[in-house]
Amino acid sequence: MGDDDWDIRAAVKSCNINRPDNVVASKLYLETSLNDVWNSFDKLFAHDMTNFNGLSEIFSVIIMNQNGNQQLYLHPIQPAQFIQQSSFPPSPITVACVPPTTTKPKEWIDLQQQLDIGASNYPNFTFSMETPLIQTRTRKNQLIMITYELLQEELTNDNWRWRKYGQKHIKDSPLPRNYYNCSTSKLCEAKKKIEKSPNDENIFLVSYSGEHNHDPPMNRRNIASCNSSSKFKLPKSINILPKTSTLNASSSSSKRIKLSRDVASPTIATMPPLEFGSKNKMIVAVVEEKGDGKEEVDMNEDILMSFE
DNA sequence: GTCTTTTGACCGTGT
Protein backbone atom coordinates (compact mmCIF):
# COMPACT_ATOMS: atom_id res chain seq x y z
CA MET A 1 0.00 0.00 0.00
CA GLY A 2 1.26 3.40 -0.78
CA ASP A 3 0.85 6.44 1.34
CA ASP A 4 -0.02 8.74 -1.44
CA ASP A 5 -2.41 6.79 -3.54
CA TRP A 6 -5.66 8.52 -2.85
CA ASP A 7 -8.45 8.11 -5.33
CA ILE A 8 -11.36 10.45 -5.12
CA ARG A 9 -12.87 10.00 -8.51
CA ALA A 10 -14.78 6.82 -7.88
CA ALA A 11 -16.13 8.09 -4.60
CA VAL A 12 -17.27 11.45 -5.86
CA LYS A 13 -18.96 10.02 -8.88
CA SER A 14 -22.03 8.75 -7.09
CA CYS A 15 -22.69 11.56 -4.65
CA ASN A 16 -25.16 13.77 -6.52
CA ILE A 17 -27.92 14.00 -3.96
CA ASN A 18 -29.71 16.71 -2.06
CA ARG A 19 -28.58 17.67 1.37
CA PRO A 20 -30.94 17.04 4.25
CA ASP A 21 -31.60 19.81 6.72
CA ASN A 22 -29.76 18.17 9.55
CA VAL A 23 -26.51 17.26 7.97
CA VAL A 24 -24.22 18.73 10.56
CA ALA A 25 -26.35 19.17 13.61
CA SER A 26 -30.03 18.66 13.64
CA LYS A 27 -30.47 20.74 16.75
CA LEU A 28 -28.11 23.29 18.13
CA TYR A 29 -29.08 25.28 21.19
CA LEU A 30 -27.88 28.83 21.28
CA GLU A 31 -27.04 30.29 24.60
CA THR A 32 -26.78 33.79 23.33
CA SER A 33 -27.70 35.95 20.42
CA LEU A 34 -25.43 37.68 18.03
CA ASN A 35 -26.01 40.98 19.80
CA ASP A 36 -25.05 39.40 23.06
CA VAL A 37 -21.86 38.18 21.51
CA TRP A 38 -21.02 41.58 20.17
CA ASN A 39 -21.89 43.24 23.45
CA SER A 40 -19.66 40.82 25.27
CA PHE A 41 -16.78 41.50 22.98
CA ASP A 42 -17.36 45.22 23.26
CA LYS A 43 -17.16 45.02 27.02
CA LEU A 44 -14.13 42.83 26.92
CA PHE A 45 -12.12 44.83 24.48
CA ALA A 46 -13.32 48.38 24.84
CA HIS A 47 -10.84 49.42 27.49
CA ASP A 48 -7.71 47.77 26.30
CA MET A 49 -7.92 47.88 22.59
CA THR A 50 -7.52 50.83 20.36
CA ASN A 51 -7.10 49.07 17.08
CA PHE A 52 -9.64 46.32 17.39
CA ASN A 53 -11.49 46.02 14.15
CA GLY A 54 -14.10 43.59 15.35
CA LEU A 55 -14.18 39.92 14.70
CA SER A 56 -12.58 40.31 11.38
CA GLU A 57 -9.33 39.39 12.98
CA ILE A 58 -8.16 35.90 12.36
CA PHE A 59 -8.32 33.07 14.86
CA SER A 60 -6.71 29.78 15.32
CA VAL A 61 -8.64 27.19 17.25
CA ILE A 62 -7.49 24.34 19.37
CA ILE A 63 -9.20 22.03 21.77
CA MET A 64 -7.51 21.12 24.99
CA ASN A 65 -8.53 18.70 27.66
CA GLN A 66 -7.48 19.39 31.18
CA ASN A 67 -8.72 17.31 34.06
CA GLY A 68 -11.58 16.06 32.02
CA ASN A 69 -12.78 19.48 31.01
CA GLN A 70 -12.95 20.46 27.41
CA GLN A 71 -11.65 23.86 26.58
CA LEU A 72 -11.94 25.69 23.35
CA TYR A 73 -9.26 28.25 22.78
CA LEU A 74 -9.70 30.89 20.17
CA HIS A 75 -6.30 32.14 19.24
CA PRO A 76 -6.44 35.47 17.48
CA ILE A 77 -3.54 36.24 15.26
CA GLN A 78 -3.81 39.89 16.20
CA PRO A 79 -4.20 42.28 17.80
CA ALA A 80 -5.41 40.73 21.03
CA GLN A 81 -5.40 37.39 22.66
CA PHE A 82 -8.55 36.06 24.12
CA ILE A 83 -9.52 32.70 25.32
CA GLN A 84 -12.88 31.12 25.20
CA GLN A 85 -13.34 28.44 27.75
CA SER A 86 -16.16 25.99 27.98
CA SER A 87 -16.28 23.50 30.77
CA PHE A 88 -18.55 20.49 30.83
CA PRO A 89 -20.22 20.09 33.13
CA PRO A 90 -21.79 22.31 34.23
CA SER A 91 -20.99 25.88 33.42
CA PRO A 92 -21.95 27.70 30.28
CA ILE A 93 -19.26 29.14 28.11
CA THR A 94 -17.18 31.85 29.62
CA VAL A 95 -15.08 34.22 27.62
CA ALA A 96 -11.93 35.72 29.01
CA CYS A 97 -10.00 38.51 27.43
CA VAL A 98 -6.27 38.63 27.61
CA PRO A 99 -5.05 41.97 26.33
CA PRO A 100 -1.83 42.07 24.37
CA THR A 101 0.91 41.88 26.89
CA THR A 102 4.26 40.30 27.43
CA THR A 103 2.90 38.47 30.44
CA LYS A 104 0.96 35.50 29.25
CA PRO A 105 -1.21 33.22 31.33
CA LYS A 106 -0.10 29.63 31.70
CA GLU A 107 -2.94 28.40 29.51
CA TRP A 108 -1.87 30.69 26.75
CA ILE A 109 1.71 29.54 26.97
CA ASP A 110 0.63 25.94 26.78
CA LEU A 111 -1.47 26.72 23.77
CA GLN A 112 1.29 28.64 22.12
CA GLN A 113 3.67 25.76 22.66
CA GLN A 114 1.29 23.41 20.94
CA LEU A 115 0.86 25.77 18.07
CA ASP A 116 4.58 26.20 17.78
CA ILE A 117 5.09 22.46 17.65
CA GLY A 118 2.65 22.13 14.83
CA ALA A 119 4.07 25.05 12.97
CA SER A 120 7.61 23.79 13.18
CA ASN A 121 6.72 20.37 11.93
CA TYR A 122 4.28 21.36 9.25
CA PRO A 123 4.85 24.93 8.30
CA ASN A 124 2.68 24.71 5.21
CA PHE A 125 -0.27 23.15 6.89
CA THR A 126 -3.26 25.46 6.85
CA PHE A 127 -6.92 25.31 6.09
CA SER A 128 -8.70 27.97 4.18
CA MET A 129 -11.77 27.27 6.32
CA GLU A 130 -14.32 28.81 4.03
CA THR A 131 -16.98 26.80 5.78
CA PRO A 132 -18.51 26.82 9.25
CA LEU A 133 -16.84 25.41 12.29
CA ILE A 134 -19.25 23.71 14.65
CA GLN A 135 -18.66 22.44 18.12
CA THR A 136 -21.11 19.86 19.33
CA ARG A 137 -21.59 17.23 21.94
CA THR A 138 -24.55 15.03 21.40
CA ARG A 139 -24.52 12.71 24.37
CA LYS A 140 -23.53 12.74 27.98
CA ASN A 141 -19.96 11.76 28.67
CA GLN A 142 -19.21 12.13 25.02
CA LEU A 143 -16.25 14.14 23.91
CA ILE A 144 -16.83 17.45 22.27
CA MET A 145 -16.65 17.16 18.55
CA ILE A 146 -15.57 19.86 16.21
CA THR A 147 -17.03 19.55 12.77
CA TYR A 148 -15.43 21.12 9.76
CA GLU A 149 -16.69 21.32 6.27
CA LEU A 150 -13.61 20.69 4.23
CA LEU A 151 -12.91 20.59 0.58
CA GLN A 152 -11.41 17.52 -0.94
CA GLU A 153 -8.03 19.08 -1.20
CA GLU A 154 -8.21 20.12 2.42
CA LEU A 155 -8.78 16.54 3.43
CA THR A 156 -5.35 15.73 2.20
CA ASN A 157 -3.72 18.21 4.55
CA ASP A 158 -3.22 15.56 7.13
CA ASN A 159 -0.40 15.12 9.57
CA TRP A 160 -1.68 12.10 11.42
CA ARG A 161 -2.13 8.45 10.74
CA TRP A 162 -5.64 7.13 11.01
CA ARG A 163 -7.13 3.71 11.05
CA LYS A 164 -10.69 3.07 10.14
CA TYR A 165 -12.60 1.14 12.76
CA GLY A 166 -16.16 1.44 11.65
CA GLN A 167 -18.65 2.58 9.11
CA LYS A 168 -22.31 3.26 9.57
CA HIS A 169 -25.15 4.49 7.53
CA ILE A 170 -26.80 7.29 9.43
CA LYS A 171 -30.53 7.69 9.55
CA ASP A 172 -31.96 10.00 6.92
CA SER A 173 -28.62 10.19 5.22
CA PRO A 174 -27.88 8.21 2.09
CA LEU A 175 -24.18 8.45 2.74
CA PRO A 176 -22.22 6.35 5.20
CA ARG A 177 -20.20 7.80 8.02
CA ASN A 178 -16.67 6.56 8.49
CA TYR A 179 -15.02 6.30 11.88
CA TYR A 180 -11.30 6.59 12.45
CA ASN A 181 -8.94 6.54 15.36
CA CYS A 182 -5.29 7.41 15.54
CA SER A 183 -3.15 4.48 14.52
CA THR A 184 0.12 5.95 15.70
CA SER A 185 -0.47 5.15 19.34
CA LYS A 186 -2.94 2.75 20.87
CA LEU A 187 -3.17 5.07 23.83
CA CYS A 188 -4.10 8.02 21.68
CA GLU A 189 -7.72 9.03 22.10
CA ALA A 190 -7.99 11.15 19.01
CA LYS A 191 -10.83 10.16 16.76
CA LYS A 192 -12.55 11.52 13.77
CA LYS A 193 -15.55 10.94 11.59
CA ILE A 194 -15.79 11.63 7.91
CA GLU A 195 -18.89 11.84 5.83
CA LYS A 196 -19.63 13.35 2.51
CA SER A 197 -21.75 16.45 2.40
CA PRO A 198 -24.78 15.62 0.29
CA ASN A 199 -25.05 19.28 -0.58
CA ASP A 200 -21.73 19.71 -2.25
CA GLU A 201 -19.74 17.01 -3.88
CA ASN A 202 -16.54 18.78 -3.00
CA ILE A 203 -17.24 19.13 0.70
CA PHE A 204 -16.66 16.58 3.42
CA LEU A 205 -17.92 16.83 6.96
CA VAL A 206 -15.02 15.97 9.19
CA SER A 207 -15.54 15.76 12.94
CA TYR A 208 -12.70 15.53 15.41
CA SER A 209 -12.74 14.55 19.03
CA GLY A 210 -10.15 13.75 21.64
CA GLU A 211 -6.54 14.72 21.53
CA HIS A 212 -3.34 13.22 20.28
CA ASN A 213 -1.04 12.46 23.18
CA HIS A 214 2.00 12.17 20.93
CA ASP A 215 3.78 14.02 18.21
CA PRO A 216 2.63 13.67 14.65
CA PRO A 217 4.23 10.84 12.73
CA MET A 218 7.25 11.84 10.78
CA ASN A 219 8.32 11.05 7.23
CA ARG A 220 4.87 10.94 5.84
CA ARG A 221 5.34 11.01 2.14
CA ASN A 222 1.80 12.03 1.52
CA ILE A 223 2.13 15.27 3.42
CA ALA A 224 4.32 16.83 0.84
CA SER A 225 2.85 15.06 -2.11
CA CYS A 226 -0.73 15.82 -1.27
CA ASN A 227 -0.10 19.41 -0.42
CA SER A 228 1.69 20.03 -3.61
CA SER A 229 -0.29 17.88 -5.93
CA SER A 230 -2.95 19.26 -8.20
CA LYS A 231 -4.58 15.87 -8.40
CA PHE A 232 -6.14 15.35 -5.02
CA LYS A 233 -7.14 11.92 -3.97
CA LEU A 234 -9.04 10.43 -1.09
CA PRO A 235 -8.22 7.40 0.94
CA LYS A 236 -10.06 4.38 -0.25
CA SER A 237 -11.43 3.86 3.22
CA ILE A 238 -13.52 6.99 2.98
CA ASN A 239 -16.54 5.22 1.68
CA ILE A 240 -18.93 7.91 0.59
CA LEU A 241 -21.04 5.91 -1.78
CA PRO A 242 -24.74 6.43 -1.18
CA LYS A 243 -26.93 3.58 -0.08
CA THR A 244 -28.36 3.05 -3.49
CA SER A 245 -24.94 2.58 -4.92
CA THR A 246 -23.37 0.51 -2.22
CA LEU A 247 -26.21 -1.98 -2.05
CA ASN A 248 -26.28 -2.76 1.62
CA ALA A 249 -22.83 -1.45 2.24
CA SER A 250 -23.67 -0.45 5.77
CA SER A 251 -21.93 -2.06 8.63
CA SER A 252 -25.02 -3.90 9.67
CA SER A 253 -26.11 -5.48 6.45
CA SER A 254 -23.57 -4.89 3.82
CA LYS A 255 -21.85 -7.18 1.48
CA ARG A 256 -18.27 -6.37 0.83
CA ILE A 257 -17.77 -3.87 -1.92
CA LYS A 258 -14.63 -4.50 -3.80
CA LEU A 259 -12.92 -1.27 -4.63
CA SER A 260 -9.74 -0.75 -6.48
CA ARG A 261 -6.81 -1.09 -4.14
CA ASP A 262 -4.95 1.84 -5.49
CA VAL A 263 -5.28 4.03 -2.45
CA ALA A 264 -3.64 4.13 0.90
CA SER A 265 -4.37 4.27 4.56
CA PRO A 266 -6.34 7.32 5.45
CA THR A 267 -4.33 10.25 6.62
CA ILE A 268 -6.54 13.18 7.38
CA ALA A 269 -5.83 16.17 9.54
CA THR A 270 -6.88 16.39 13.15
CA MET A 271 -7.25 19.50 15.21
CA PRO A 272 -5.06 21.49 12.92
CA PRO A 273 -4.04 24.99 13.69
CA LEU A 274 -6.62 26.90 11.77
CA GLU A 275 -6.31 30.09 9.93
CA PHE A 276 -9.50 31.80 9.04
CA GLY A 277 -9.45 33.80 5.91
CA SER A 278 -10.95 37.23 5.77
CA LYS A 279 -14.15 35.91 4.27
CA ASN A 280 -14.45 32.86 6.40
CA LYS A 281 -17.34 32.12 8.66
CA MET A 282 -17.48 30.52 12.03
CA ILE A 283 -20.47 29.21 13.89
CA VAL A 284 -20.40 29.50 17.64
CA ALA A 285 -22.59 26.85 19.16
CA VAL A 286 -23.17 26.01 22.76
CA VAL A 287 -23.96 22.63 24.15
CA GLU A 288 -25.80 23.16 27.35
CA GLU A 289 -27.08 20.83 29.98
CA LYS A 290 -30.50 21.99 30.91
CA GLY A 291 -32.00 22.00 34.34
CA ASP A 292 -33.87 18.79 33.81
CA GLY A 293 -30.68 17.02 32.98
CA LYS A 294 -31.38 17.03 29.30
CA GLU A 295 -28.71 18.16 27.02
CA GLU A 296 -29.45 20.15 23.98
CA VAL A 297 -27.34 21.32 21.13
CA ASP A 298 -28.69 24.00 18.93
CA MET A 299 -27.49 26.32 16.28
CA ASN A 300 -28.81 29.72 15.43
CA GLU A 301 -28.18 31.47 12.20
CA ASP A 302 -28.11 34.74 14.12
CA ILE A 303 -24.77 33.82 15.57
CA LEU A 304 -23.19 33.06 12.28
CA MET A 305 -20.39 35.54 12.12
CA SER A 306 -19.03 36.64 8.82
CA PHE A 307 -15.48 37.82 8.79
CA GLU A 308 -15.58 40.27 5.98
C1' DG B 1 4.48 -10.70 9.14
C1' DT B 2 2.48 -6.39 9.75
C1' DC B 3 -0.84 -3.13 9.09
C1' DT B 4 -5.29 -1.64 7.32
C1' DT B 5 -9.99 -2.31 5.88
C1' DT B 6 -14.36 -4.47 6.06
C1' DT B 7 -18.51 -5.43 8.40
C1' DG B 8 -21.73 -8.08 11.52
C1' DA B 9 -22.47 -7.88 16.22
C1' DC B 10 -22.65 -5.62 20.33
C1' DC B 11 -23.23 -1.78 23.63
C1' DG B 12 -24.67 2.71 25.52
C1' DT B 13 -27.78 6.41 25.30
C1' DG B 14 -32.05 8.61 24.29
C1' DT B 15 -37.01 8.35 23.47
Next chain:
DNA sequence: GACACGGTCAAAAGA
Protein backbone atom coordinates in the same frame (compact mmCIF):
# COMPACT_ATOMS: atom_id res chain seq x y z
C1' DG C 1 -39.00 -2.26 29.18
C1' DA C 2 -38.78 -1.93 24.21
C1' DC C 3 -37.07 0.19 20.47
C1' DA C 4 -34.10 3.23 17.54
C1' DC C 5 -29.91 5.05 16.71
C1' DG C 6 -25.01 6.14 16.82
C1' DG C 7 -20.62 4.49 18.09
C1' DT C 8 -17.34 0.76 18.91
C1' DC C 9 -15.43 -3.94 18.88
C1' DA C 10 -13.19 -7.63 16.83
C1' DA C 11 -12.56 -11.43 13.58
C1' DA C 12 -11.61 -12.14 8.90
C1' DA C 13 -9.72 -10.73 4.72
C1' DG C 14 -6.80 -7.91 1.84
C1' DA C 15 -2.54 -5.29 0.51
